[in-house]
Amino acid sequence: MTTTPARLLHHRAAGPASAPALLLGPSLGTSTAVWDGAAPELSAAHRIVRWDLPGHGGSPAGLIGPGAGVADLGALVLELADSLSLDRFSYAGVSLGGAVGLWLAVHHPERVDRLAVVCSSAHFGDPGPWRERAALVRAEGLGKVAESAAGRWFTPGFTEPRLLDDLLGTDPGAYAACCDALAECDLRPGLAAVRAPTLVIAGRDDPATPPAHAREIADGVPGAALTELPGASHLAPAERPGPVREALRAHFAPRERGSGTSVRREVLGDAHVDRAQAATTGFTAPFQDFISRYAWGEIWTDPTLSRRERSLITLTALVAHGHYGELAMHVRAAVRNGLSAREIGAALLQTGVYCGVPAANSAFAVAERVLAEMDEEGDGASPG
Incomplete structure (x- = not known):
């Protein structure tokens, strides 16, 4: 576990300090635990840095406020990278974490070596439902959202209690601010500007960001590869960790160590x-x-x-x-x-x-x- 200054995103680092850096971003309502099934193996060849969204896991809620955007989250990730002396890094993110990675690749291409966008979207649909969810959470907390989370996150019959507990432990104001970021997110105009080699992973049974969203990213980013995982819903790294980590391991394989x-x-x-x-x-x-x-x-x-x-x-x-x-x-x-x-x-x-x-x-x-x-x-x- 890494001790994090109060004004930085909470993070966990693992792997050799001299290895290429790979940042792993989470989904709304989750924590670094969403990467538990993939991070240990990836840390054999990378310096893995998992981070928490504001108000999620160990990150301070005050890092974000009402009306926040994906750019605000991207700026926080850059501050974290700067604090770790990471001038250039690879990046993989789930859902909102994936959108943050896309924003970084579009607006700071000099920082992103390789990119993986997992169960995510360049545009998360009509902003109305996100604003309604933000208002609900600000007024009543996360109880009602948590009741339906398993149906959005996992295929029927699968669950991961740790992640559901993380959701209930999330700060409602910070969660709502992340909903604001999802409401305003539209990265589609910038997809053609992405130069980092990009892998897009979709859960075939994902109701939150269906495979069509992944195909839109893959079609828009020059040279992007697309992988669809059967039997996977929105949190594919938790539900199908084996196929996800194999896809990421191949995509992020350090070229200097490939021989x-x-x-x-x-x-x-x-x-x-x-x-x-x-x-x-x-x-x-x-x-x-x-x-x-x-x-x-x-x-x-x-x-x-x-x-x-x-x-x-x-x-x-x-x-x-x-x-x-x-x-x-x-x-x-x-x-x-x-x-x-x-x-x-x-x-x-x-x-x-x-x-x-x-x-x-x-x-x-x-x-x-x-x-x-x-x-x-x-x-x-x-x-x-």
Whole structure:
């Protein structure tokens, strides 16, 4: 948790301080928790900064007042970025948070590297209903709005109590001011000015910002890509976190680290890397970042040794230290790197001389099992 000065948006930061920055913006009535399903994995390769709307989560309500606009929220995000010394950043936002990202990309293109707009719109419809909701909340609080929130946010049968609790804990005046911002929002004239590579994500079952709104953004922003998620409503990052984070991970993949990630996938296979990334938490994210950058981005990409040679060295080192779980993974990797079953056996036989017969005995058992599994899968090594 990050301690935030009273005049700044509350935020939570995670991931390596030296990594590219990625800001995550929330939807009206939610908090940083809307990104709980995606942020930990994204923080393996990015400095993630999640922020709360004024009066939401931990942000002060006084940062916004009646008659506010999306520009006011965008200015608050820029103040937050400046306080963190982020001259340039990537950005993803849900609903109102997505509109803030569009405003930033239109009016401050020098600050936004890449953009993702999630379950959002460039124009949130007739301003009348938003003004009516703002008046209702100012007069009666958020009780009535909360009663219907699940139907707007999620598909039938799904709910996320934490987010509903966040809504009830939101400051009514700040919520109403955000409704004012949605009422006046019309970013359509500026879409053609967006230069940041843009991904638009829509929930196919979203009643608040239907897929047609996403298509309007994708058609208006030059070169934008569009992804529609089945079984997702308005808060897709909470309801369908897996597909959302995969789409964002691909879109925001740091280009300078792409070679390491690519080599890791080529050597270990997509299934292994996907499992490792899906299991990443805020605690393990720095280690995953280290592995991708250092082991795979610097050592395995060094052309001095071939991948076949690196596999032989790796097999020997793993046997020497008794890391048989890792050995199984790297027997598969050795096959992908072109080693035959006979060559793998010869390498393990060599380890028997220098690492000891018991170590080699265990290694042969592991390798034989893995090679048999690969034969059954139709992905086995040649006999050699």
